[in-house]
Amino acid sequence: MANIRHLDPSASPLDYYGSELRRRREAAGLTQEALGGCIFVTGSLVGQVETGHRVPTRDFSERVDAALGTDGMFSRLASLVLRSQLPTWFQQYAEMEARATYISTYQAQVVYGLLQTEEYARAVLGADKPTNLDDLVAARMDRQRILTREHPPALWVVLDEAVLHREIGGGPVMRAQLAYLLECQRRQWVNLQVLPFVAGQHTATRGSFNLLRFDNDPDLFYAESYDIGHMTANLQVIRERSVGYAHLQAAALSSEGSVALIAGVLEERYGDRPDPDGCGLA
Template identity: 55%
Template structure:
């Protein structure tokens, strides 16, 4: 059988595959035999070993336990997934992982760190369906910064428009808004809605993030089409910090924001009923 030669220095994904194969062979197992142990196909293991498919967290944990790696593959996974991000965004992902505070203003949609898988898939799949499963998995993996021993404090201000922009359909939106409500009592993830009634506001120039670090200058991040723009310019940081303070002052409180999210979720994306109180979906099925 032809065995693909791996160069562990070629990429983080190649290194992961190299280590997977090394531990498997040291255990005296074929790909099929390891697959039986961890409930994956031998073909899947082969694709991951040859850097043709991205591993998942569940896969990594299963292999670590089966091959007694000391958690190596699970630790490598963050590096692997981060390496799959667009080159221009990799630095930003590292900044998010190092930050102690993240302040985000989003003018149109839910920020990536709070997206459900279905919502993220709908966003990423707009005009580009290539490698959509992998790209969605990579985006979702970024949310693991909230599982770190010392996760950042995240402040997110969303324009009310983000609640109404129907991305992925009504069910996806309902689940996305429900996800936002799960953070209502989490002091490290704080969500505020900037209502339409705020009128002209400090965020009219567009979305932006502000990252703060222990011992390092804060960084402002803005994004364009296919490019990101992080900067530590003191004047820019000062301006965006002031803008964020004004946005927070204009936004609803965390409690009132949750109430608005809940109302939109129920009224706009909940089960629709006709004048007699019957489910519209059920009536359409009967017809």
């Protein structure tokens, strides 16, 4: 029997999505099972989305738009729903990240979220055993869409060498992740450098941070602790961290040297030999 629990559409993006899905489905004269058959899922899954018990994927949303003729409405709503699954303190940063035209980041522990494979992200996010792991992973993957849009932001990444050696998710996961980094380095708007252990002391010993630049808004600095993110447009902070980031880039290996190091770790630790042009197979 179909679940007839009704949602308050003003309660959250997920509830709004569910209530609109039910309204549009019923207006089309379809049961949950009938709509499920049109989009190749079960009627039960449609019911779970309509009642807010399941977060819709982007693929699900695109299929619903096609089946109901809703002109991309559910695909657009999917971004809001997925972003709402991020920790509350992180959502504002994610919104600004999506608007940035230039992103520079230093990462000391793990691969930057925009460059994580799905399985690597699942291992990182699953460390604390959250009950909504699938939703968190889907939200992180959705953030990465900004790199494939028509006008992606320029992304400059400095990874500490420790990131390459810290085995997250097991050998196969790391093998795929390092190969993916090599693939990402080939993109026009992505530049990746590795800060080697031999660099010694550097200007980011306090930890990871991001700098965002915009066409018409002030620059932003972002850093986070265990359960809170700090974002500021303070000019002095921006100036100091921008200079610090320039020093990090100068101390890091060149793009070519970084590719060679990543490829070396990939082969030596995870038994995968990159292809002749220096890029592994993802």
